[in-house]
Amino acid sequence: MPVELLGKSIEELRGYFASLGEAPYRAKQLYRALYAERRFDFAAMTNLPAALRERLSAEARISLPVVARRFLSADGSVRFLMALAADAGRPAQIEAVFMPADGRQTICISTQAGCAVDCHFCLTAQLGLIRNLTAGEIVGQALVALAEHGEAALAPRTNVVLMGQGEPLLNYEPVMAAVRIMLDAEGMAISPRHVTLSTSGIVPGIERLAAETVRPKLAISLNASNDEQRDAVMPINRKYPLAQLLDACQRYPLRTWESLTFEYVLLGGVNDAPEDARRVARLVANLRAKVNLIPWNPGALPYRSPGAARVEEFRRALADKGVPTFVRFSRGQDVFAACGQLALVETSAGALPVLPSH
Ligand code: SF4
Numbered sequence: 001m002p003v004e005l006l007g008k009s010i011e012e013l014r015g016y017f018a019s020l021g022e023a024p025y026r027a028k029q030l031y032r033a034l035y036a037e038r039r040f041d042f043a044a045m046t047n048l049p050a051a052l053r054e055r056l057s058a059e060a061r062i063s064l065p066v067v068a069r070r071f072l073s074a075d076g077s078v079r080f081l082m083a084l085a086a087d088a089g090r091p092a093q094i095e096a097v098f099m100p101a102d103g104r105q106t107i108c109i110s111t112q113a114g115c116a117v118d119c120h121f122c123l124t125a126q127l128g129l130i131r132n133l134t135a136g137e138i139v140g141q142a143l144v145a146l147a148e149h150g151e152a153a154l155a156p157r158t159n160v161v162l163m164g165q166g167e168p169l170l171n172y173e174p175v176m177a178a179v180r181i182m183l184d185a186e187g188m189a190i191s192p193r194h195v196t197l198s199t200s201g202i203v204p205g206i207e208r209l210a211a212e213t214v215r216p217k218l219a220i221s222l223n224a225s226n227d228e229q230r231d232a233v234m235p236i237n238r239k240y241p242l243a244q245l246l247d248a249c250q251r252y253p254l255r256t257w258e259s260l261t262f263e264y265v266l267l268g269g270v271n272d273a274p275e276d277a278r279r280v281a282r283l284v285a286n287l288r289a290k291v292n293l294i295p296w297n298p299g300a301l302p303y304r305s306p307g308a309a310r311v312e313e314f315r316r317a318l319a320d321k322g323v324p325t326f327v328r329f330s331r332g333q334d335v336f337a338a339c340g341q342l343a344l345v346e347t348s349a350g351a352l353p354v355l356p357s358h
Pocket residue numbers: 114115116117118119122123124125164165166167200341342357358
C-alpha cells in the first residue's frame with residue numbers, strides 16, 4: 001500500500017525519508033514542493049533526483065480530495081462538492097467554498113464529514129457525524145480550491161476559514177496538523193491573521209487551543225443572548241453554558257493584533273429582538289471582540305428572515321454599546337454556497353444541495 005504523504009508535517013516526512021534511507025533534507029524539499037509550490041505530481045518535483053521521484057511514484061502518493069461537482073455563483077464564488085477516498089475511513093463527500101473579492105480570496109473548508117453537534121439551524125447536523133477528516137483531507141481542500149483558480153492563487157491575501165461541515169475542535173489533532181501546515185512559512189505560508197477556526201463553543205477545545213503557540217484566529221458561533229435561548233437552538237450549550245464559554249473566552253490569550261469574533265445568525269422572531277442585542281452587548285462587554293451578524297436566509301429549515309430593519313436595529317444597539325458589529329451576507333446564495341456549515345442531503349434522485357446554517 002503506497003504511503004499517503006498529503007497532510008504530513010516536516011517531521012513526519014523526515015521520518016518517512018529516513019525509512020527510505022534518504023537524506024533528511026529531501027523531506028524539506030518535498031514539503032516545500034507540496035505545500036509552498038503546490039505540486040502534487042512527483043514527476044513535477046524536479047528539485048528531487050529522478051530516481052527518488054520514481055521511487056516515490058511507486059511507494060507513496062498524494063491524494064487530493066476529488067472535485068465531484070462545482071456550483072458557480074453569479075457573485076463569483078464557487079461551491080465544491082469533494083469526494084474523499086474511502087481508505088482514510090468511510091467514503092464521504094464534503095464541501096468547500098472559494099470566494100474571491102477585490103484582491104483577496106476566502107476559502108471555507110470542512111473539518112468533519114457531517115457533524116455530531118446538532119445545532120438546530122444547521123442542515124449538516126441532520127447528517128450526524130459521518131467521520132473525522134484527516135489532516136491531508138483538511139489542508140487538501142484549500143490546495144484544491146487554489147489549484148482550481150490558477151491566477152487567483154497569486155492574490156496577495158488568502159483567507160482560510162474552518163467553517164464548513166463539522167466542529168473543528170472535536171477533530172482537534174488533524175485540524176491543528178492542517179493549520180500548522182497552512183501557517184508554516186515553509187508550508188502554505190498563510191498569515192495567522194488570515195486563518196480562522198469557528199467553533200460552536202467546545203470549551204475544553206478552546207482551552208487547548210489557548211495553549212498552542214501556533215494557532216489560527218478564533219470565532220465563536222453564539223447565536224443566542226441567554227442560556228434558555230441557546231439551549232433551544234444549540235443543545236451543546238447544555239454541556240458548555242454561556243458562563244463557562246465566556247469565561248474560557250475571557251481567559252483566551254489574544255495576541256496584540258487579535259480579537260475574538262462572535263458569529264450571530266439572526267433568526268427572525270427567535271433571537272433578533274432589541275433586548276437580545278442589549279444582552280449580547282453585556283455578554284461580550286469585557287472582551288476584545290467583534291460581532292458578525294448573519295441574517296438568516298429562509299430555506300429548508302423552519303426559521304424566518306429577521307428583515308432589514310430588525311438587522312439594522314440590532315447592529316445599532318450593539319454598536320451604540322461600543323461593540324464593533326458587522327452585518328455579513330452569505331455569498332453565493334444562488335448555488336447554496338453560503339460559508340457556514342454546509343450540508344448535502346443525498347436523495348435517491350441524486351445529490352440535492354440545501355441551504356447551510358450560518
Ligand atoms: S453549526 Fe457547525 S457545529 Fe453546529 S451542527 Fe452545524 S456543523 Fe456542527
